[in-house]
Structures are given as C-alpha cells and as structure tokens.
Amino acid sequence: MTAVLEVSGLKTHFFTHAGAVKAVDGVDFTVSKGEVMGLVGESGSGKSITGFSILGLIDPPGRIVDGSIRFNGDEIANAPEERLKSLRGNRISMIFQDPMMTLNPVLRVDTQMIEAILAHENVNRQTAWERSRDALGLVGIPSPEERLQAYPHQLSGGMRQRVAIATAFLNQPDLIIADEPTTALDVTIQAQIIHEAQKLTKRTGTAMIWITHDLAVVAGLADRISVMYAGRIVEQGGIDDVIDRPLHPYTVGLLGSVPTANRRGQRLFQIEGMTPNMFALPEGCAFGPRCQARTAACSEQPQIKDVDGRRLRCFNPQRTEETTL
Amino acid sequence: MTDTVTDHSLTPTKSPKVETPFQRFRAEFFESRIATAALGIFLVIVLLAILAPWITPQNPYDLGQVSVMDGRLPPGSEAFDGYTMWLGSDGSGRDLYSAILYGLRISLTVGLASGVIALLIGMVIGLVAAYAGGRTEAFIMRIVDLQLSFPASLVALMMVAALGKGVDKIILALVIAQWAYYARTVRATALVERGKEYVEAAQCLGISRPRIVFRHILPNCMAPLIVVGTVQTASAISLEATLSFLGVGLPQTEPSIGVLIANGFEYMLSGRYWISVFPGVALLLTVVSINLVGDHLRDVLNPRLKK
Amino acid sequence: MTVFVIRRLLQAMLVVFLMSVIVFFGVNIVGDPVYMLVSPDADQADIEAAIRRLGLDRPIWEQYWLFLKGAAQGDLGDSFVFGEPALKLILHHMPATMELAFSALFLAIVIGIPLGLYAGLYPDSPLSKGIMAGSILGFSLPTFWVGLMLIMLFAVELRWVPATGRGDIGSFLGIHSSLFTLDGLSHIFLPALNLALLKISLAIRLTRAGVREAMGQDYVKYARAKGLSTRRIILVHVMKNIMIPVVTVMGLEFGSLIGFSVVTESIFAWPGMGKLLIDAILQLDRPVVVAYLMIIVLFFVLINLIVDILYSILDPRVRLQDQGA
Numbered sequence: 001m002t003a004v005l006e007v008s009g010l011k012t013h014f015f016t017h018a019g020a021v022k023a024v025d026g027v028d029f030t031v032s033k034g035e036v037m038g039l040v041g042e043s044g045s046g047k048s049i050t051g052f053s054i055l056g057l058i059d060p061p062g063r064i065v066d067g068s069i070r071f072n073g074d075e076i077a078n079a080p081e082e083r084l085k086s087l088r089g090n091r092i093s094m095i096f097q098d099p100m101m102t103l104n105p106v107l108r109v110d111t112q113m114i115e116a117i118l119a120h121e122n123v124n125r126q127t128a129w130e131r132s133r134d135a136l137g138l139v140g141i142p143s144p145e146e147r148l149q150a151y152p153h154q155l156s157g158g159m160r161q162r163v164a165i166a167t168a169f170l171n172q173p174d175l176i177i178a179d180e181p182t183t184a185l186d187v188t189i190q191a192q193i194i195h196e197a198q199k200l201t202k203r204t205g206t207a208m209i210w211i212t213h214d215l216a217v218v219a220g221l222a223d224r225i226s227v228m229y230a231g232r233i234v235e236q237g238g239i240d241d242v243i244d245r246p247l248h249p250y251t252v253g254l255l256g257s258v259p260t261a262n263r264r265g266q267r268l269f270q271i272e273g274m275t276p277n278m279f280a281l282p283e284g285c286a287f288g289p290r291c292q293a294r295t296a297a298c299s300e301q302p303q304i305k306d307v308d309g310r311r312l313r314c315f316n317p318q319r320t321e322e323t324t325l
Numbered sequence: 326m327t328d329t330v331t332d333h334s335l336t337p338t339k340s341p342k343v344e345t346p347f348q349r350f351r352a353e354f355f356e357s358r359i360a361t362a363a364l365g366i367f368l369v370i371v372l373l374a375i376l377a378p379w380i381t382p383q384n385p386y387d388l389g390q391v392s393v394m395d396g397r398l399p400p401g402s403e404a405f406d407g408y409t410m411w412l413g414s415d416g417s418g419r420d421l422y423s424a425i426l427y428g429l430r431i432s433l434t435v436g437l438a439s440g441v442i443a444l445l446i447g448m449v450i451g452l453v454a455a456y457a458g459g460r461t462e463a464f465i466m467r468i469v470d471l472q473l474s475f476p477a478s479l480v481a482l483m484m485v486a487a488l489g490k491g492v493d494k495i496i497l498a499l500v501i502a503q504w505a506y507y508a509r510t511v512r513a514t515a516l517v518e519r520g521k522e523y524v525e526a527a528q529c530l531g532i533s534r535p536r537i538v539f540r541h542i543l544p545n546c547m548a549p550l551i552v553v554g555t556v557q558t559a560s561a562i563s564l565e566a567t568l569s570f571l572g573v574g575l576p577q578t579e580p581s582i583g584v585l586i587a588n589g590f591e592y593m594l595s596g597r598y599w600i601s602v603f604p605g606v607a608l609l610l611t612v613v614s615i616n617l618v619g620d621h622l623r624d625v626l627n628p629r630l631k632k
Numbered sequence: 633m634t635v636f637v638i639r640r641l642l643q644a645m646l647v648v649f650l651m652s653v654i655v656f657f658g659v660n661i662v663g664d665p666v667y668m669l670v671s672p673d674a675d676q677a678d679i680e681a682a683i684r685r686l687g688l689d690r691p692i693w694e695q696y697w698l699f700l701k702g703a704a705q706g707d708l709g710d711s712f713v714f715g716e717p718a719l720k721l722i723l724h725h726m727p728a729t730m731e732l733a734f735s736a737l738f739l740a741i742v743i744g745i746p747l748g749l750y751a752g753l754y755p756d757s758p759l760s761k762g763i764m765a766g767s768i769l770g771f772s773l774p775t776f777w778v779g780l781m782l783i784m785l786f787a788v789e790l791r792w793v794p795a796t797g798r799g800d801i802g803s804f805l806g807i808h809s810s811l812f813t814l815d816g817l818s819h820i821f822l823p824a825l826n827l828a829l830l831k832i833s834l835a836i837r838l839t840r841a842g843v844r845e846a847m848g849q850d851y852v853k854y855a856r857a858k859g860l861s862t863r864r865i866i867l868v869h870v871m872k873n874i875m876i877p878v879v880t881v882m883g884l885e886f887g888s889l890i891g892f893s894v895v896t897e898s899i900f901a902w903p904g905m906g907k908l909l910i911d912a913i914l915q916l917d918r919p920v921v922v923a924y925l926m927i928i929v930l931f932f933v934l935i936n937l938i939v940d941i942l943y944s945i946l947d948p949r950v951r952l953q954d955q956g957a
Contacts, residue, residue: 055857057853057856057857085859085860085861086859087859088856088857088858088859089857089858089859089860090859093857093858094854094857096850096853096854096857098850101849101850101851102850102851102853102854103851103854104851104855104869104872104873105851105873105948105949106872106873106876106946106947106948106949107868107869107872115858115860115864115868116858116859116860119858119859119860119861119864120859151948151949153948153949167858
C-alpha cells in the first residue's frame with residue numbers, strides 16, 4: 001500500500017497572551033491510498049488543528065514548530081505558500097464542518113465550484129461548469145443545473161454539504177480531509193452523507209482522513225482509527241481491532257459512552273472529570289486525572305508503543321470483554 | 326444528579342492566573358501608549374479648564390479688565406496691565422490664553438452636559454422600548470431611525486434656528502440631536518441579549534420582564550454606551566464649536582472656543598493667524614484626545630476582537 | 633422587485649407627509665405664525681392684512697390644508713430677503729451643492745476604500761497605523777477648522793488654488809456644472825476635500841472593520857483551502873461581502889454630506905443651499921428655512937429609498953427573501 005500521507009512528530013503550538021497551547025504535541029500517522037482513517041477525539045483534542053496543519057492553514061499565533069508531513073513522498077510542513085496553494089483544493093482537499101459558514105453567502109454555487117477548478121487548471125468556463133454539474137450529480141443532487149445557479153442559503157444543510165463534498169472531489173485529489181462534515185446535520189442526513197463519501201472514495205481510490213468526535217460515525221466508515229487526547233494520539237490501529245478490543249482507558253470510555261439498546265434501563269456511562277485545560281496540563285499522562293485505571297506510574301508521561309498489533313500510549317492497557325456497539 | 330466532579334481527579338498542578346474583569350480591562354487599556362497619552366492630555370485640559378479663574382491673568386468676560394488697546398497683539402507681547410500675553414490677544418483685547426481656558430470651560434460644559442443628558446434620555450427610551458416590546462417598541466424605534474437618518478449637525482442647526490441663542494438652548498438642541506444614538510445602542514444590545522438563550526431560560530423560570538431588562542440588558546449595554554458616549558461627547562463639543570462658528574451657537578457674551586475661532590476668522594488673511602489658530606489647536610487637542618480614548622475603549626471592550 | 637419598490641415608495645410618501653405635519657405645526661405652534669411668515673418690519677395694518685391673506689383667522693386644519701395645497705403646487709412662501717418664492721431660490725442654489733456633495737463622495741470612495749482595504753489586510757504595518765491615526769484625526773478635526781487651515785495653506789501661502797467662490801460653468805451632455813471647466817475644478821478642489829475629509833475617515837474605518845471581520849470568517853478559510861489566489865479571495869469573496877455595509881452607509885452618509893455642506897459653503901463662500909440656509913437663519917428669513925427643511929426631508933427619504941433598493945440588489949439573501957423564494 002503506497003503511503004499518500006506520512007505525518008511524524010507533528011507539533012503545532014499556539015503562542016497566546018495567556019500562555020502557549022500545545023494543540024498538537026507529537027502526532028504520527030500514515031494514510032495509504034484508498035484508505036479512510038478516522039481521527040477521533042473530543043473538542044480541544046487537537047484533531048481539527050491536525051487537519052489544518054497538513055494544509056498549512058495555521059494562522060498566527062499558531063505555527064508548526066516541529067515534525068514532518070510527507071505528501072506522496074515530498075515534505076510539505078512549513079512549505080512555501082505557493083507550493084501549498086498549488087496543493088490545496090487540487091491534490092489535497094478539505095471539507096469543513098458547517099457548510100453555511102464555509103460557502104460564501106453572496107456568491108452563487110457555480111461561481112464557488114468553478115473557481116476551485118480554474119484556480120488549478122487552464123480550462124474554459126464551459127468545461128469547468130460541466131465538470132461541476134457532473135460532480136453534483138455524482139453526490140446525488142437532483143437537477144444539478146438549477147442547484148448551480150442557486151445561492152447557498154437557498155439549499156438545505158444536507159444539500160450544502162453535498163456541494164462541499166462535490167467541490168472536494170472536483171480536481172480528483174489524492175487526499176481529502178473531512179473535518180466533522182456531518183456534525184451539523186440531522187442523523188438521517190448524516191447517514192446519507194457518509195454513504196456518499198464512502199461510495200466516492202471507493203470509486204476513486206482517494207485517501208481520506210475523517211475527523212469526528214462521534215465514534216458511531218467512524219465505526220462503519222473508516223479502515224483505521226487514531227484516537228486523540230489533549231494533542232496526542234493515545235491509541236491507533238485497525239478499526240475492528242480497536243473497537244472490538246480497546247486498550248486505552250479513554251477509548252474504553254468513549255466506546256462505553258455510546259448509548260445502545262442492550263443496556264437499556266441502566267445508568268448512562270460517563271467518563272469522569274472535564275476536558276483538560278490546555279493552558280494547564282497536568283504532569284504525566286494528560287488523561288490521568290480522569291482515569292479509572294490510574295496508578296503511580298501515570299505521573300510520568302507515557303510514550304507511544306507498539307502493543308498487540310497497534311500503537312498505544314498508556315501504562316495500563318485495559319483488558320475488557322469484547323464490547324458491542 | 327450524577328456527580329461528575331470527584332475530588333481527586335481534577336486538580337492540575339498549575340492554577341491559571343485569576344484576575345477580575347476590571348483589572349484585565351485596565352491592563353488592556355493601558356497597553357496602548359497612545360490612548361494613555363490621550364487620556365492624560367484630556368485630563369490636563371479638564372484640569373486647566375476647571376482651574377481657569379485661578380491660573381489666568383485676566384478674566385476675559387469682565388469688561389473692566391479688557392481694553393481694546395491691547396487688541397490684536399502678537400504672542401508674547403505685554404498687556405496694558407503689565408502681564409505677558411503668551412498667546413497674543415484677540416480683536417477686542419482679550420488675552421488669548423485666558424480666553425481659551427474660559428472658552429474651554431463653556432465648551433466642555435456644554436459638550437459634557439448635553440452628552441450626559443442625551444445618554445440618560447436615550448438610555449431610558451431604549452430601555453422602555455426593550456421592556457415594552459411589541460408595537461410600542463416598533464413605534465419608538467421608527468422614530469429613532471427617522472431621526473438618525475438626518476445628520477446631527479442638521480438637526481442641531483434646525484433646533485437652534487427654532488430656539489434661538491443661549492447656553493441652555495444650545496444644550497437642548499444638542500441633546501435632541503444626540504439622544505437617538507444612545508437609544509439605538511441600548512436597543513441593539515437588547516436585541517442581541519434577547520436572542521441569547523439565557524434570556525429564554527430566564528423567561529421559562531418565570532422571571533419578570535423588568536428584571537430581565539435591568540439585570541441582564543442594562544449591564545451589557547454599559548460598555549457600548551460608554552464607547553458611544555465618548556465619541557458623542559467629542560462630537561457634541563465639535564458641533565457646538567461649529568454652530569458657534571457659524572454664528573448660530575453661543576452668543577458673544579459667553580464665548581466658547583467656536584466663537585473665538587469665528588472672531589479670528591477675519592484676521593486670518595491679514596496674517597494675524599494666532600487669533601484663530603490657538604483656540605483651534607485647543608479644540609483639536611480636546612476632541613482628538615477624547616476620540617483616541619473612545620476608539621481604544623471600543624477595541625478593548627469589543628468581545629469579538631479578543632484574541 | 634416591483635412590489636418591493638412600490639411598498640417602499642408608499643412608506644416614503646408617508647414619511648414626507650408626516651414631516652410636513654411636524655414642520656407645519658411646529659412653525660405654527662412654536663412661534664407666532666404671523667411673525668413667522670411676515671416681514672419683521674411690518675406695521676399693524678400690514679399684520680392684519682397678512683392675517684387675513686394668509687388665512688390665519690381660519691381654523692388650523694384649514695390652514696394646514698391650504699399649506700398642503702400650496703406645497704403641492706410648489707408654493708412654500710416667499711423669502712423676506714429676496715422677495716422671490718423660497719422654493720425657487722433653493723432649487724436655484726441646489727446644483728452648486730450637488731456638485732460639492734458628489735465630488736466629496738467621489739473623493740471619499742476613491743481615497744477611503746483602498747486605504748481602508750490596505751489597513752485591514754496589513755493591520756500591523758506602519759502605513760496602516762498611520763492611516764488609522766489619520767482617520768481618527770479626520771473625523772475629530774472640526775470641518776470648519778480644517779477648512780480654515782486648508783485656505784491658509786493652499787490659497788494664501790502656496791497660492792495653488794483660489795480661496796473662495798465657485799468657478800466657471802461648463803456643459804457636458806446637457807448638464808451645466810463647474811466640474812467641466814479647469815477653473816471650476818480649481819475652485820471646487822479645496823471645498824470638496826474639506827467636505828470629504830469626514831467621509832474619507834468613515835470609509836477607511838468602515839472598510840477596514842469590514843475586511844478584518846471578513847478575514848476571520850470561515851468562508852475565507854475555506855477559500856484558502858480550495859487553493860484560490862489571495863487576489864481572488866480579496867477582490868471577489870471579501871469585497872462582495874463588505875461592499876454591502878459600505879455602500880449602504882456611504883449612501884446614507886450622502887445625505888449628511890448635503891447637511892454638512894452648510895459649514896463648508898460658509899467658509900469657502902460656495903453659493904449652494906447650505907450658505908443660503910445659514911444666511912436665512914441669521915436674517916430670520918423663515919420661509920426659506922421652512923422650504924429648505926421640506927426639501928431636505930424629501931431628499932433624505934429619497935436617499936433612504938435608493939439605498940434600500942441598492943441593498944436588496946447587493947445582498948442576495950434579502951433580495952430573494954422579498955421575492956418569497
């Protein structure tokens with residue numbers, strides 16, 4: 001499997017008035033051609049920042065302070081802006097969370113799709129328009145010619161997100177980074193969008209990073225999963241492996257938090273404590289204060305190691321019975 | 326309910342700095358050297374104006390002290406009574422330094438008084454509109470919008486045309502010209518706050534409307550009101566000067582800065598520039614310093630621009 | 633769209649009607665109407681004749697009706713000073729004021745918007761800081777004082793342009809204006825600049841605020857993620873969004889330009905409506921004042937209407953809402 005993206009030791013820090021926030025603090029992963037990797041974590045875990053770092057869209061007061069990002073073998077971390085611009089929307093596309101905010105409300109849909117093509121290729125408008133129309137058809141939008149003439153606010157949320165997906169695929173990128181694309185949508189629409197995305201990636205062989213806080217979304221979609229907490233990856237492996245047999249207490253907690261029919265009538269499970277304050281992380285394991293399996297060893301910072309066929313950052317891997325989602 | 330917070334799990338080893346909002350505001354404000362300097366200059370001006378009777382060699386309103394023999398003397402000359410006129414004298418023999426300080430008193434008084442009164446009236450009307458809601462609110466806001474579509478200078482001009490000259494009439498005119506800005510600010514805040522969910526929550530809990538208005542809307546609109554207030558005060562001072570300059574503002578017997586400048590206009594072309602320029606500089610310093618402070622206040626108090 | 637325009641027109645007429653009521657009753661209640669409308673040095677017999685002639689012995693509603701009838705026919709009373717119909721006087725002086733106002737607006741747009749754009753895009757550059765400082769000075773400095781300084785500097789000291797008065801009138805496409813002659817331009821330069829100063833500052837601040845706000849929006853980030861050139865992002869995405877508030881405010885401010893012209897016209901002895909008004913106030917020429925008020929009201933209402941229509945054209949969200957899309 002050829003690696004489309006290789007990230008190693010990525011560190012993106014924000015230098016604010018109130019102190020330095022290590023939003024991403026040493027992240028490694030690889031995404032191969034045709035593979036979907038789920039990047040899972042709660043708000044503030046650094047997963048979105050990871051996505052933006054790959055595209056070089058980190059604005060001051062943040063910057064990539066360390067690490068390497070290799071795209072198709074070439075190093076692109078802190079690459080010159082021109083190089084990054086030629087990659088963005090072209091070889092690496094991004095889908096954002098809320099399409100109402102990301103589509104410009106005063107420009108028509110066709111304008112916003114055609115410009116994505118024309119920025120990278122020297123074709124005439126008519127060709128670009130036809131490609132846009134076809135792309136909309138591919139994501140299951142009926143009457144694409146009419147939709148092209150519309151303004152974003154005239155479309156429903158699900159429709160707008162389909163437009164965003166279509167736009168992402170327009171230039172046949174090698175990698176798509178989807179940052180919580182279904183979070184802002186209804187559950188039923190979510191399922192449709194996930195289905196469309198899956199169909200397209202299988203068809204085109206595009207690699208995808210699907211960023212989300214919702215495990216249920218990732219379970220059916222991804223091939224591999226990386227779980228992030230407080231800027232670091234705490235568990236990483238094949239999707240079935242990790243979901244059936246989670247080793248990190250946080251992953252266990254995440255899976256346990258998913259309400260299922262089997263446990264009806266029982267108390268809802270929660271991970272104790274609150275999301276970490278990134279300005280004041282504890283010494284040692286960041287998850288420590290909330291961890292049920294905490295031991296004295298955990299006052300040291302755990303390193304990520306190979307355990308049982310996956311990567312794990314924990315002193316006390318959990319042995320649990322097989323969980324069912 | 327579940328206790329999600331258990332003692333042993335939460336304490337991080339470093340606790341973040343805790344400071345009150347006011348301390349933070351003060352620190353942020355004084356970060357700007359320009360604004361701090363402007364504030365300083367304004368306070369000095371106010372001080373000078375208050376102390377005018379004690380620090381000037383001449384009371385320019387006391388005709389007994391003013392002699393036309395002293396008129397039109399350049400800066401640094403000696404007056405009849407023996408004191409030095411550092412800034413020269415005007416056409417009627419008034420020492421410009423004294424005249425400016427006395428004039429500042431009037432200008433500042435008129436500007437601040439009309440600003441404060443307009444603020445109070447505008448705030449009350451805005452709150453009434455926010456409290457009453459419905460058609461009353463719509464009606465009041467229509468009037469506000471109507472008035473706001475006319476420039477303040479025109480409104481003030483019309484008012485003085487109708488009311489005539491005099492300090493109290495000028496203040497009244499300025500108040501009428503300005504109250505609408507404050508009313509709109511208050512109502513805009515009310516709109517924003519009303520849209521927030523905590524108001525809905527409060528209403529669900531059965532909290533009465535006046536309480537919502539006073540406990541929630543009022544504190545939130547203080548910040549923008551202060552910003553609008555500073556800028557409006559500067560504009561009021563400027564407006565009064567303009568009206569006086571045009572001859573429809575304060576009368577000659579109570580010369581504000583604007584009147585002084587108007588008096589000096591005729592001497593401009595003959596080279597006796599100081600009669601208009603020095604009062605003009607005084608006016609400038611006052612208005613610019615207030616605006617600089619107000620501008621910086623706006624940046625500091627604006628939540629959207631916070632890093 | 634037509635429905636929209638008609639609706640706004642009706643509202644506008646209502647406002648004019650309301651204002652006429654206010655003006656009329658204001659004039660008649662605030663002072664003794666006879667002395668309002670009769671020359672100050674009339675004797676008793678003249679006054680009684682005037683009372684009967686002006687119908688002041690009739691009930692006030694009838695008076696108002698007569699006033700309206702007169703107004704509809706364009707008769708708003710005669711000026712005391714000039715003996716001519718007040719309306720005619722004002723209309724005669726209007727072109728000069730219009731010239732000044734349009735020139736000032738033009739300067740404000742052409743100078744203010746680009747400067748504000750630069751200040752918004754590069755807020756930390758020394759030039760930007762200079763621009764912002766200049767803008768504060770611009771709206772702090774009282775117009776009349778700046779006018780004086782301008783005269784002193786450019787006309788008296790440097791002798792580049794004449795100090796006062798309006799220049800020769802030329803003709804272009806059937807319009808007579810001093811803008812079409814070189815002499816006219818040299819005369820209008822200082823007063824237009826003086827009048828424009830406030831608006832330039834306003835334009836700078838508006839544009840800068842708009843740009844700063846727009847740059848923080850998601851759609852800008854999304855546009856960058858598509859790999860669009862900075863030029864396109866600014867000129868198309870950002871500009872189209874900020875043009876809406878900028879145009880509306882500048883349009884509304886045009887009305888205040890006409891109001892403010894009072895000061896500039898006085899200083900530069902520019903023969904426009906503003907100077908007429910000041911002279912009328914000082915000479916107690918009340919019919920002229922009343923006529924000016926009515927004209928101004930009409931003007932403002934018209935401007936508001938035009939701006940509203942412009943706004944709905946520029947912002948597709950408003951336009952399509954009105955059409956019931």
